[in-house]
Amino acid sequence: MRSMSKPEAAAFTDSIIVDVREKLMLWDVQENSRLLTYEFIEASTDTVALNKVIKSGHHIDVEFYEIDFEVFYEGQDKTLEIAGEKKYRFHQARLKFLDMFPVWKKQFDNDATIVGVREENKNDAKGNNGYWLYKFEATGKEPFWQVRIFY
Numbered sequence: 001m002r003s004m005s006k007p008e009a010a011a012f013t014d015s016i017i018v019d020v021r022e023k024l025m026l027w028d029v030q031e032n033s034r035l036l037t038y039e040f041i042e043a044s045t046d047t048v049a050l051n052k053v054i055k056s057g058h059h060i061d062v063e064f065y066e067i068d069f070e071v072f073y074e075g076q077d078k079t080l081e082i083a084g085e086k087k088y089r090f091h092q093a094r095l096k097f098l099d100m101f102p103v104w105k106k107q108f109d110n111d112a113t114i115v116g117v118r119e120e121n122k123n124d125a126k127g128n129n130g131y132w133l134y135k136f137e138a139t140g141k142e143p144f145w146q147v148r149i150f151y
Contacts, residue, residue: 002089006036009069009088013038016067020099033071036088040065064146067093069148070150092148097138100145104136108147112136 004012005109017024017040024040027108031037041062049062069088076084093103105112117123123136 003074004090005086006086006088009036009090010038013067016093016095016103017065019102020065020095022099023098027064031071031090036071037070038067040067047102048057065095068134088148092146093143094139094146095144096143098143100136100147104147108134 005131023043025043027039027041028113029036045062053062068091070091072087072089073084074087076082076147088095095103101112101114101117104117117136133150134147136147139146
C-alpha cells in the first residue's frame with residue numbers, strides 16, 4: 001500500500017470494490033500532481049440524477065464512493081536533480097460502513113470487531129512497517145465511513 005504502480009493501485013481499488021454490497025460502476029478517474037482518485041457510483045443510480053451531475057459538474061443527488069492514492073516520486077532527490085519513479089500510496093477510501101469494515105479488517109486490523117470500532121474507539125492501525133498510521137472513522141455523513149492515512 002505504500003508504493004504501487006498505477007496498475008497496482010487500480011488492482012488494489014478493484015480488491016476493495018469487488019466486495020461492496022451494491023453493484024458499483026466506475027464514474028471517473030482523476031489524477032493531478034497530488035492525488036489519483038477513483039470515483040464510483042451505484043449502478044442503479046437514476047438517469048435523471050446522473051444527467052444533473054453531467055450538466056452541472058457537481059455531485060448533486062448522487063452518492064460517490066471514492067478511493068484516493070497519494071502521488072509521489074520514489075527515489076526523487078531535487079537537490080541532485082533525480083526525478084524518481086512515479087508511484088502511488090493508498091491515501092483513503094470512502095464507502096458505507098458495512099462495506100468499509102471488511103476492508104478495514106482484511107487490510108489493516110485483522111482483530112477488528114464492529115463493536116470495537118464503533119463503541120470502543122478501536123479504529124487505529126499501523127501499516128506493515130509500523131510507521132504509517134491509518135484511521136477508520138465516520139465521515140459525518142451516515143452511513144459513510146472512511147479509512148485514511150494518518151501520518
